[in-house]
Amino acid sequence: MEYAQLAASDQDFSLPYPANLQLALNKLTLLAWHQGAPAPASVVGLLQLAEEQFGKWTIILPDSDIDLDESLLAYGRPTRACEELGSLRGDVEGEIRENALMRAVMDKARSADAPHSYVAFRELLIRRPAITELELDTQLSKPDLALLSAEVREAYDPVPPEAVADGVVRTCGGCDGLRLPLDDDRTWVCADESCPAPGTPGAEHAVSEGARWLRRELRTFVVAPGHAELRIADAVAAMGVPVALWPDFDACDLSVFDDRHWVADVKAWRNPVRLAHRLRDRLFAVPAEAEKAFIVIGREQVKAHPRYVARLRKACPQVRPGQRVVAVSEAEFLRLVRARVEAEA
Ligand SMILES: [Zn+2]
Structure with missing residues (x-):
């Protein structure tokens, strides 16, 4: 991830590679020797191997929470699996709260006693991962966002050069993010692995409109669970x-009902066992007055992984039924809310 960040930055990449990439090569070489398997010859070889699905590796990775159809890189960019594996070491979700920009947004909204501005900021990021200068100006003229205009501008980078072809930038109809080209330069795919409808083409913007793209860490930790957060909030309000x-x-992510309220943390991790590791380390702090608390798994993740919730509960006993925090699917959460509404009616 560090290398990808370097490679994508404006400065020209120069050797040496990041130290941890060399360390990974050394460790993998040692493992390959023990198994009598061929090892990658260099960091370049390692990066090529990282594009392969784990099922195709000749080196066996013991005790690793990976699926055989996953890879670390896709078209040179870190996959969701790569990010999740990386964040098991560093606390990336914690980092997003420690993230300088998110911190600044929170401090400013709090000192202005403007919780609506904080909510409007997050909603904008989720609904508009890609945005034109004009649209950005329009959004910033709204009172809730005006307070945070400097921070909103900072949340977006100019689109990367590979996203531009024939003078236009292509967006995805499923998530309003960017579509990027595959190696053949003709097929354009949504860059968001948690996109609800990745096959749908969205609007095209001329480069002259000054298209911008949400920064990577914000796309991963604000936008990915955000699809489900907004969808659940809409369904509950309905x-x-x-x-x-x-x-x-x-x-927390969601608070439902006015009295004896229920709170929920929405998760968009691709792999239930990796999420279980994270939850065993740190479960969210449930406010004392909440009647019930849930970890809610978004529809996209449940669809991609059969028995997601069962595997999560098996690997993390702290979220089984009967505990203070219970893991449920998005659909199950909505069923429980509806059941309480009907019981109280
Ligand atoms: Zn999409």
Whole structure:
């Protein structure tokens, strides 16, 4: 991930490679020797291997929470699996709260006593991962966002050169993010692995409109769970039930019902066992007055991984039924909310 960041930055990449990439090569070489398997000859070989699905590797990775159809890189970019594996070491979700920009947004909204601005900021990021200068100006003229205009501008980078062809930038109809070209330069795919509808082409913007793209860490940790957060909030509101997104400046993702409220943390991890590791280390802090607390798994993740919730509960006993925090699918969560509404009616 560090290498990809370097390679994507404006400065020309120069050797040496990041030290941890060399360290990974050394460790993998040692493992290959033990197994009598061929090892990558260089960092370049390692990067090529990283493009292969784990099922095709001749080196066996013991005790690793990976699926055989996953790879570390796709078209030279870190995959969601790569990010999740990386974040098991560093605390990336924690980092997003420690992230200088998110911190600045929270501090400013809090000192202005403007929770609506904080919510509007997150909603904009989720609904508009790719945006034109004109649209950005329009959004910033809204009162809630005006307070945070400097931070909003900082959240977006200019689109990377590979996203531009024939003078246009292509977006995805499923998530409003960018589509990027595959190696053949003719097929354009959505860059968001958690996209609800990655096959749908969206609007095309002329480069002259100054298209911008949300920074990578914000796409991963704000936008990916954000699809499900907004969808659940809409569905709950449609039942006539009060719902708040990121209440109390992000104490949790969702708070439902006015009294004896239920709180939820929405997760968009691709792999249930990796998420279980994370949850065993740190489960979210449930406010004392909440009646129930849930970890909610988005529809896209449940669809991609059969028995996601069962595997998560098996690997993390702290979120089994009967515990203070229970892991459920998005559909199950909505069923529970509806059941309470009907019981109280
Ligand atoms: Zn998409």
